[in-house]
Amino acid sequence: MKRILIAFAALTFAASGSVFAQDAVIIEVPQPARDYVIAHPSDPVVIEGDVAIGTVVPDTVELVPIPDSPDYAYVYVDKQPVIVTKKDRKVVYLAQ
Template sequence: MKRILLLTAAMMMAGAGYTFAQDTVIVEVPQPAREYVIAHPSDPVVIEGDVAVGTVIPEDVDLVEIPDSPDYAYVYVDKQPIIVSKRDRKVVYLAR
């Protein structure tokens, strides 16, 4: 009986992880866009809290356009380039 409960709990945890993984969208930012952002740093901004892939950048933060990549823009936070989707302002790439 104990074995069945442990197995059931493990399956539930694995299922929960799978559901979470389905909600995560991985975006492949084109290499030329990444190179442009690194070659053209912008004035850094301060954003409260942790910034990670999926974080929404506040509306009051000015984003810099990326030529030849109309779907993306960028901003530097703590001297690190961050690329966001212009559609929803979500972080899609962190250069670390």
Template structure:
């Protein structure tokens, strides 16, 4: 009986990992947008917590528009440019 439960649990965890992998969408920010953001630094902002690809930037943070890429905005946090989707405010690109 223990063996069946362990196999069932292992299958559930494996399936959960596949769901997460299927929901992850990687969006490649166009190089001209990245170049613009690096060439035009903005005033830095402070964001509480970790900032990572996929996390949403709080609504009270003003995004700087990217002229030739209206779907994207950006902010600088800790001297690093962060490119964000203007549609859902999720981080798409973090500079190294």
């Protein structure tokens, strides 16, 4: 019985990991949009916590639109450009 429970727990853990992996979607931001954001820095803002791909930028942060890329906007956090999707404000690009 103990082996069955351990096997079940292992399978459950493995399945949850694969579900998580399927939820992670990588979006390739067009190079012209990245170039524009780097060439046109905005006033930096402070966002509490870590900013990573998939982080939702709070509604209190004003986003700057990217001309010729209507699906994206950006903001500078800690002097680094952060590009988000306009529809859900999720981070899709962080400059290194």
